[in-house]
Amino acid sequence: MENISKKTTIYDISKLTGASPSTVSAALSGTWRSRRIKEATALKIQQVARENGYTPNLQARGLRKARSGLVGMIVPAHTNRYFSTLSNAFEAEARARGLCPVIVSTLRDPEEERRTVETLISYAIDSLFVVGATNPDAISDLCASVNIKQVNLDLPGTKAPSVITDDYWGARILTQELLRSVKKHGGGGEDDPVYFIGGFQSDYATDQRIKAFKDVMKEERGGVPDNHIFANSYDPNASTLDAETMCKLEGGLPSGLFVNSTFAFEGVLRYFSKLPREDFSKISVGCYDYDPFASFMHFPVIMVRQNVQEMMKEAFIIMENGALEPKVTEIKPTLIQPRTMPEAR
Amino acid sequence: MENISKKTTIYDISKLTGASPSTVSAALSGTWRSRRIKEATALKIQQVARENGYTPNLQARGLRKARSGLVGMIVPAHTNRYFSTLSNAFEAEARARGLCPVIVSTLRDPEEERRTVETLISYAIDSLFVVGATNPDAISDLCASVNIKQVNLDLPGTKAPSVITDDYWGARILTQELLRSVKKHGGGGEDDPVYFIGGFQSDYATDQRIKAFKDVMKEERGGVPDNHIFANSYDPNASTLDAETMCKLEGGLPSGLFVNSTFAFEGVLRYFSKLPREDFSKISVGCYDYDPFASFMHFPVIMVRQNVQEMMKEAFIIMENGALEPKVTEIKPTLIQPRTMPEAR
């Protein structure tokens, strides 16, 4: 009954049932009707297979069919609520389609991205979801050379369809709400300082968000000085330094702070943790990205939650339609008020 | 040069160089020296392979060698700092060994765990890391039948080696520190109420933590009523209800709360978010697990950070030594004071 050492194959089942390997294959892969196998034969084979704990060797199947049933996804990092929620949604969609999800983080390193994608291709993944890649188009070149369909998420590319958040819109409403909060809790003046920290200049999302931030600041405040904007990296440690610089420049905490991503927020908090609690009485923070705990600080934190479920759903639809034109689909995010906990996920 | 439609194989390289497929294989897989291929031949083949963007078909290799180079890991969920940090460490260790990490979440569902492991086995993973499984021993049976090495993490099993946190010790120091905080910020009396919320009764880790909690409470307070302990589920929503029940029972927030995992903390916060801010002046929370944002609330939150790097390192060492005896290795966690941000990861 139990095979102690090696996996049961169709050849084992073949011997046990007296049927040929091809018949066994048909019976077990579900193609037996179209191959005109008698129902009784198929049922018997399936029965014996079950008794012997048979599961197909998916490497062999993949080799023969030139597709593996694996869907790949690369993300910049796991330790981040936004990306891990994307992983979660990705797995759900993949599972719903009977596919096996493979998620690998690439640490925002172009070389690592390349290596990882090459590895995934070598395992014959059927399609690839690229989240927040530093260079989606380089990945497109890799995928195109082997006919693998690709969809970008979070950051757009020009050689494959992309599903991203409407960052300009999201950053606009976030900035507006932040200014409202500053007016309410800040020092009182129309000139309460507001800063921007986090993200990478040349990054599309950051670019959009800075643009929205500047636009709203212009509309409501007449503008914002360039040295109030720090966008050098997604590395939390960089944001720690930026926060320090900001406080030195300002002579204390500003009344408003737009934090671009929870990565940056982590870094900012690392600096904040050195300050006495009283210092936080007037600051309001707007953070682009959502984390349930981050929304629960002792100062107001307004957050933007990207609509991960819908983004992923859309990405899979595009994939299933062939993932042809490099069209960009924008999904609107949601504003989350301080101390709010939306439903799980 | 560029192959527009299909992957380059050793047969393509064979034709291009005039060498036989087996020679090409040897030249490209690095075994050419022992197979007495002339260096010049090997170099030429490698050159041509590079020019044509050859990468090996790992499914074919895996089929032939009966191992895939994939290492599997299952985790209960992605959207949790503890587990995602484990994922991160797992990837680092796997990469350092030239293996391809495959991480899948199984949602604390025994059936999903089984299905996922079966799928991973079908892809011929070389070894399996099982994190926080509801039933590690059932997985051991699956792995044993196909000779796949397994190591459990977070929750121990009896049929495979396990690496876990010294939960009793960790919960002891957390409870002690929590009581110290309660003494400092609480109502003032020796009888400030302290509660426990989160986790699953029959779960080994929860069991240890409750035991430590009770022991310390007995030592310092003479004991704790049974109805102060809520341990029904890791589902945040359950903890939301538990928090509500607790507050009804107590007529407000208690002075001390031991929260078992950030999952539970999320649920608790969902209820807390409905309470006015003044209510939080006296509460101290001890949370078993670490999350940078959770450590930064407007009331003291003492956290326990499990030593993920070391756990994973140890797990890989055990794996490399054959993963034979079902020995349990315990790693000590670290206490993190409120508003503290340890180095990243």
Add this chain to the structure above:
DNA sequence: TCAGTTAACAACATCGATTGTGCAAAATAA
């Protein structure tokens, strides 16, 4: 000079599943 090495590679079987083709036997038609 001729057996005996050794270098350098080619041929071929193999891993496990899929799939086009072939071929009896059974069923149906004429």
Add this chain to the structure above:
DNA sequence: TTATTTTGCACAATCGATGTTGTTAACTGA
């Protein structure tokens, strides 16, 4: 009864890489 179709399955090639076993030709030693 004979011709024709259908049923039910077996055979064998194939996917791409690996490793064992040949097989030459050059080389060595006595």
